[in-house]
Amino acid sequence: MGMMLALSVCSLAACSDDQDAAPLRRDSDAVELAYNADAATRVSVRYDGAWEARAECPDPTGEPGEAWFSVSPASGVGNGRDYQYVTVTAQRNPGGKRTGYLYLKSAGGEVAVTVTQSDGRFSVEDPVISGSLRTGSESAASLDIVYDKAFGGERVLVEASLAGAGSDGLRIEETFETEIEREGSGTISVPITGTPSSLGDLVCRVRFSLDGEVKFEGEVQGSVNSSNELFRMGFDLFVWGGNYPDNRKGPGPNGSATAGKDFVGTEPSEPDVITAGSDGTNDVFKTMSEEYRINRGVEKWDGQRVYEHPGYVKLGVTNNGGWIMTPELEQLSAVPETVVVSVDFLRFDNEEGTYLVSAEGAGTVLNGKVDAAVLPTQSSAADRKWKTLSFTVQDATNKTRIKICAESLDGAGYRINIDNIVVMGSDETEVTEKLPAPDAGSIAYTPGDTSIAVAWEGVKGASSYEISLAARSNPDFRKTVETAEAGYEFTGLVPGRYLFTVKALCAGNAEFDSDETSKNVGTLGFADEKLAAPAGLSVGGATATGATVSWSAVSGAYGYRVSAVPAAGGEAAETALVRETSYTFGKLQAGTEYTVSVVAQAAAEAGEYDSDAAVAQLVTTDPQPLIAPSVRIFAKTHGLAVLEWELSSEALAQQPVTTSDTYDFRVKNAAGEVIRSVEAYKSFNFAKYRYYRLVWGGLAPSTTYTLEMRRRSTADAERYLDSEWAAVQVTTDADPAADHADCLLYADFERMPTGGQPLYGAYGFSYGATEDFSDPDRVDYTAPGDKNSIYCQAVKAERSYFDAYLPAWDLDDWTKNSSNMGMAAGYMKFxxxxxxxxxxxxxxxxxxxxxxxxxxxxxxxxxxxxxxxxxxxxxxxxxxxxxxxxxxxxxxxxxxxxxxxxxxxxxxxxxxxxxxxxxxxxxxxxxxxxxxxxxxxxxxxxxxxxxxxxxxxxxxxxxxxxxxxxxxxxxxxxxx
Missing domain, CATH: 2.60.120 (Jelly Rolls)
Structure with a gap:
């Protein structure tokens, strides 16, 4: 029982009829009821005499409305000692939270008890596939629709069908009708029956209607898995950065700034210093160190524009997409098989860029497009929810790497968070018959001077492979080995031509070993036939200076001759001989079309067995401006303003901060005219004076200025232009001189326009070769050239300087009686x-x-x-x-x-x-x-x-x- 409170007449809702009567007491000033019908609570009353209770329920406009709760009893007579109770009983609330009042009236006055009832609006969530779906096991899954606060009696119609690689062996009722029987919350479940026979994605096409109104129509994603989990990455070692899903600040080792390349991942961090959407590090793969990647467990991964957050990573920046790629799935064998990959995704608010999930090295993803249809965006932090999507990968092997990549690396709208990458493999099968021989057409080899590396397509069920290499010109040479991999490199060979054979083995059951398959191979320079042209030539990731081209390996190739020739004609702009099956051009001209060709070479020099060229078109992008800093005023007085800027993670991905970071600064008056400017300022020491701040001194009191800055492109001028000008307006404070009229001496040094501001850690300018200091806008503003401190120049023993900045001192007297003093914007330095x-x-x-x-x-x-x-x-x-x-x-x-x-x-x-x-x-x-x-x-x-x-x-x-x-x-x- 709550404490009994007595209210004076002045606090009552109505005037007392008897000024001497004792007040009515009750146990609460407010009660809350559940949304459902007949929700009830009691309010205690203690009063010596007669009392009455009534309900009053205003409508949304504040006018009296129909009462939605009743009171019982409506009156009573008390003895002042014993408690009596008024029961408040509500009707069903069909709408949002509502408020009414219980009035208790007595001779001592009338008091009000606030009565609220919870939101009672009926809602349903989108359908989901719940439960377990595993190959070879009876389905324990269903299509579930969760509802909340039903009235009871709603008619439900669910029309559904199944599709996708994992749908074989599964069924769902095509037309499911039911009725919600009672008031409250619950789940509408439509069973998915049968036994799935294959791994893969499961798509349920659903049309859900409630009382004849369609509430959902679309596809619901699921997947059929196995008990064979091959790979999992939950990014649990990633701990720095803002918590975007929960819209909370997160920890960081570098204050509110991102951790740069010098951080290795073991540094202590401060909690709650990095805003929700800000990154904990610079690019995990392009900026951070190998030691950092080892400490985060991603040393075998690859990617671009990938940023650390607590327990997940973010791909992409404001104007550029990103990508990430797993290591090879070493848990698989060399035998192609179907696997299922699931990934948790969460977009940035209002961004809808498409991502592609692909298999690199081996295999094909059947349903790898992540667009707005399968992953809708959200508009606010309140709607941020992870969504798990599954992808079927056919013909995956131990060479397969899963890549998640933006459809465009040079566009906006591609920021996305990812977590929990899981790969599920097929359940193991028992061999009961002779294994098929390895496919001769799948055998590929790479020649060396004294080596031959051979690879072939694995055989399902094979425990290992017996391979041999025999010299065709020497019947006495034959090397035989057994390997579990579908590839092997023979070394220490005499240059020449050889016969390679391979057969699949079944451990413990030699009768199930396959027949042999053979292929003619040779060391470098001993090709038997013209090489095949590279297949699958593709161009991606175009920038202003190039793009990445990739192709499939060619059996017998020593390497690949790659070139880019302007489509308009002329000499090749860039050529290379590479041993890999990809190449990134980086020396091309912006906004130009090129014809790319790739030729497989049989030896280090071009020869008669080289392949025909595979060709494709490449168009470089136009140079893009750097992302401009975001600017604000950090501090101001009547004579100075400190400009502070910030570089987003996207801006840092374009051009990381280095010792050569360069900016242009300028000041405009109220008419928009540039009155001060400094170009190519780079006198920064951000390692020590780490805040991005700069001070302009010598400003006029009560005057409006616009401070502007832009970032220079210094790291990759061919790809990026200087940023646009960033601007912020400031009005200086009023001149305080009138407040100091009684002073024999008053000096605040605010007239000094140059130098840094040490209390704010703000960089500043030198006055250079200035001789006339009478006008602060005509000072020769230059970069100081000193990166070791916040710059402050010595007092200059010249009449113009003293007249402008030290008018209370006589120059000759100063020279005799003061020593080793400096002055900068708003202060003196000893x-x-x-x-x-x-x-x-x-x-x-x-x-x-x-x-x-x-x-x-x-x-x-x-x-x-x-x-x-x-x-x-x-x-x-x-x-x-x-x-x-x-x-x-x-x-x-x-x-x-x-x-x-x-x-x-x-x-x-x-x-x-x-x-x-x-x-x-x-x-x-x-x-x-x-x-x-x-x-x-x-x-x-x-x-x-x-x-x-x-x-x-x-x-x-x-x-x-x-x-x-x-x-x-x-x-x-x-x-x-």
Whole structure:
């Protein structure tokens, strides 16, 4: 029983008739009912006197509606001590969740109890094939349709038929009629009967109607398997990346960024740092290392544009498809057989690109097209569900590799996730008669100088093969071996012509051994006849610079002469002699048609036994622009803006980030005119300063700008053009100068347009050969050429520089009284070059007598991130060192206040204060990872006069060590 709550008159839904009466008590302010008819609950009432209960149910517009629940009893009289109960009973809810109110009225007022009823809408799921289907075993499967919240009495009609390679021996009722008997949830099951006789896909063509309305019409996929699981890959060793199926962030070893080629897969990761659709690594096969692939268990796999996610992989990027291929199915024998491959698929939202499942090396996939008809897309995260599809592979052998590949590698809409690749083989059969002889037409050989490699089509039921090689010119030479494989290489041969024989063996039953099959073969240069032309020549994966061509092996071929000649005529643009049965052209011109030819050669040099040419047409694509970075404003003030950009996994697949990454940057005014620009900027050290950020300083307050950037094509200029310009608009903050009108000195260094911004880890520019600094838009913006730090140039001892950026200081006075200071966008830097550094503030001639002053400043210790880019693990030896404020020419330090004032030390004579800043370790404890912050300091000075000078320093003596710090927001005012 819940706690009894008393409500005052002010909280009641209606005014009390008796202001002195005790309130009515009940155990709950809200109750919820199930969707079904007669769903009920009780509300307790305790009251001393008469009470009444009534139901009120507003319609969707809020107006009073027909009550959908009843109350019993509708009234009562209580003694104030014992509980009484009101039963709330609902009608069947035919629609969405609904809300009504139970009002309990007494002399003490009226209170409301919210009554809700769950969603009661009737729904049915698409049909599925459930249960077990295995060759040689009676079917335990059915066509199932799950329904939820039926009213009872619905008429069901299911019209079905079976097709596909696995349908032999199976039956389903062509017309199945029934009625849902009662209210609630359940499953409509149509049995699939019989005993399947063959492996393969099972297609059930279904038309499902409910009360005469067609709810589903289409094909439902299933498969007939066996107990012989040959291969399984669940990608369980893949752990990094966002969780796209569940729309959750996932772990990563590189913060929110993808892991690059230097990661080997054993590094610790942080949880929940990579967004749902973002990859954990760069391309598994084209970028990551062999050590990484070994640690992930895919060292024998191959692919392109494949990316790690927790427990699955993603194929493809925004504008390009991908592919992945298993190792050879070594669990199979050399005998061709039918196997079934099942794969779990999940598309990216709203993408419908077709994928093709094929068998490479041996075999043919019968139903390998994965298009929108069999794998519809979803529109939102709520609808993301894995779907298992099965594929029948005929004539698979131990040389078969299963490939899943986008129909186009150069188009959008092909991002897809895959998991659980499973291969099921046929059940083993017992040999009861003589084995057939190996097919002579299937025997193929590859000659070497002193070797002959022979392969043939395996014989079903064979335990091994007895093979021999006899020299046709030497009857005394004959080599005989037994092998379990349908292939063997004879080595150490004398060059010449030989007779090869093979027969299939049945272990333990020699009477079932096959007859022999023979073929004339020879070493390199000893061909007997003209080679056959390569068959199956195909062209795929066209790019701006080439494409991949492949063909079937030719028996007796030493290698293959491949060439591409412009279709318009002329010399071959690219030729090669290869030993493999594929070649990737990479030196062709974009947007050009070529005639590709492949000739099988009998020897290393062209000769009379070479084959005729197999030819095909190849058309290279036009160059495509790199995918532009996505840009945003990371930080801004009244005088600067920090641009941050991100490269998608698709962009990184086109061109990974390297030490030569190059960009163009520019700034436009509100009229769209370019007022600043820098081209070919590549002064980055992303290993150490890992954030993609750049600062523009010297901006005008309360002004709108557009910051733009584009990525240069540096890795493959023939294939990719520079990206389009990416742009983001920013309006700077208002000028705070009016807030500091009482200051004798105010300097925020926001007028400085160049240099990097260290607190944000933002790169910046040099002012180059600039001589006139009066206009920030006319500065000679250039790349600094320094990749080892966030760039900051020394204060330039020129009048134009001081007039623009340090107007409160006199140039001659600065030269005498300040040393080793730098300045960049929005801050001053102390130190550099292992020298001491100090800044002397101007005198205050307006002070007519001893005056109390307050010096206020923001400071941050100088930090350089670790070599791995961790900003909160400084690598420099002078990190967290103190700094000092000194009074010269009269006056003393009366006190220090601020965040770290407890660590301040004032000298005995009151002339110097040692101060410390918040440390990086403290910032890490605050949750900071990608930026530093200042520490505010306030120093009270007594007895200051016009002769007083304030000096801020990190060191005064040259001890050959670094003494660096960042300073900002310098203010001197009369103390209050």
């Amino acid at each position: 130190g550099g070059g292992s020298k001491p550094a100090w800044l002397t503030l101007p005198a205050f001639p307006g002070l007519t007598g001893p005056t109390e002053l307050e010096l206020e400043l923001d400071a941050c210790s100088y930090y350089e991130p670790s070599s791995g880019g961790d900003m909160m693990s400084p690598s420099n030896s002078d990190a967290d060192a103190p700094f000092y404020v000194e009074i010269l020419g009269g006056g003393t330090i009366a006190g220090v206040s601020g965040e770290t004032s407890g660590q301040a030390v004032i000298s005995g004579d009151g002339l110097t204060a040692e101060l410390r800043n918040v440390t990086a370790a403290t910032m890490r404890g605050e949750g900071r990872t990608d930026s530093y912050r200042y520490t505010n300091h306030r120093i009270r000075i007594s007895g200051a006069t016009a002769a007083t000078r304030i000096r801020i320093y990190t060191a005064l003596e040259n001890d050959k060590a670094q003494h660096r710090m960042w300073l900002d927001n310098l203010k001197v005012r009369r103390a209050q």
